[in-house]
Amino acid sequence: MARIAFIGTGLMGTGMAGRLIDAGHDVHVYNRTTSRAEPLIERGATLASSPAEAAIGADAIFVMVGDDVASRALWSGTSGILSADLKPGALAIECSTLSHDWVVELSEQAKEAGLDYLDCPVTGLPEAAASGLLTLFLGGAQSTINKAMPLLTPLSRDQIHFGPIGSGSAYKLIVNLMGSIQIAAAAEGLITAERAGLDLNLVAMALASGGCGSPQVARNAPLMVEGAHEKDVLFSTKWRLKDTDYGLKYAQKLGLNPEIGKATLNAFQAAMDDGYAASAETKVIEALRKRLPEAG
Template structure:
């Protein structure tokens, strides 16, 4: 019998090693200790509008949390609940088995996770898990997963939808990408936060969230356009919203924001600034994929208009302001606000919002006070223009 060539011998050896590696991993998976409050140390980076509520759910579920936020005062309510504060993302990971992040820009995600000296991955022990819940770039999620795997760790991209109310109520939609068995293992931590939806391999959670943002953006355009049309047609807009809520035009956006718009409640559940960032990432991905989504492009430009008017720190429902300006429409108030007193209160509130936006020296980030840069500076740093094109990030 002829001897095996060196190449065939190497190939055979590689297959045996690979089989051994896979078998070893499977045995390791079976032996992994289940996640529980008594055995699992949880770290959290980013305790802003949503992060704070999400952390609170885990603390109330019995987990020990170590948290970090650039502005330490924003973590104080969690410290009062029993969380420990760490001075850096690196310090968080050194004390944790699983580290969650929900910050601002992709550049923030890269910094808090991958920085070789201060990032979380550098301090995470083999077998540890990174869970990034920031709306970010799919390609970055893949990069983080590869870096984690090289260190014997795991990474899941798990952006969320549902806004501040979903975070407070524990009813978020979680879009998870990465190893399916890791996502399933994380279920005890995901369950207090909302419903997890496994979307596929690394980056697929981010792709799903971006598709979600496209749907929200175009739905919001339809909602506020319908309200302006109804108002101009002489309808009672409040009655109009009630009438369509149970028909084909009913939507989650209508339920969440219709009456908030009527009450002139433009406080953020999700900031306009963040939405501009998300839609910019969507447009960048569209260019890479070679697809045209004109509704997305229009919605993004309308939200850019809000930011240009200094309204980037309002909620996404503030899109009504753009349509009012375009159509020279008076503010759309329900009947009870059309009285002299009600109108005065509403106008005073609007004046407050205008002053509030003028005096802001810092801009909020996705879910942590993470960047001292303005959104315009951050986009300039990434080489992005405010002009309408398919290269926005």
């Protein structure tokens, strides 16, 4: 049994931490909003008053939060993980989708603190997190992955090792930018089909199973047709814009100038500007509807 610190118990983190509890580990949790950790406490986790308290003596430290700002505060801020009395050689497993620059900086800070860092962003919805069916995108030394594997296995059905630290996040930023483009393209396609007088339910079904289909299109096109932008929000406009921004900035860092990516960023920024931050990412269709010219 390992002593594990799990920092960040949102929709994804709750499912992941729950899997580690069920696997028999001693899990210490911290979340900025304490009430969101209560379901894990009821399952046997120990509540910590700070990230540092959770991390004391831990064999592995998992973090699953929304962005660079939250990750930086939890690792490096007041009472952050790196201020704790850490176990030498403990695993530092960062699962959040973060900018590539911060992942590299954080890995260096973790190394200086004597931690064994693993770049480990994930893909999958909260249901997959709770069922141990995530796919993990790994960046780090093979020896680190081997050490972490007994803890990664309860969380995932697949682990893909892309190379050294930062490469897992590089892939995650690439695939999330592509996902953003697919969602925005599906929204424009549905608006066009609407103007053409087509049955949108039929169009959504055909898109999901046709040559333009993808998991993003298959999941989001029917929700756009239904207009189900506020019910059971699994991924909001705020986080889709963040992922698009991080992905675009990483491509630009590599000397690229992704015009499709920039147009997609503008689409989700428009949805944010319209006040849809907490709505599902599918709400982008409403922002695009407002901005497309009227039919002649």
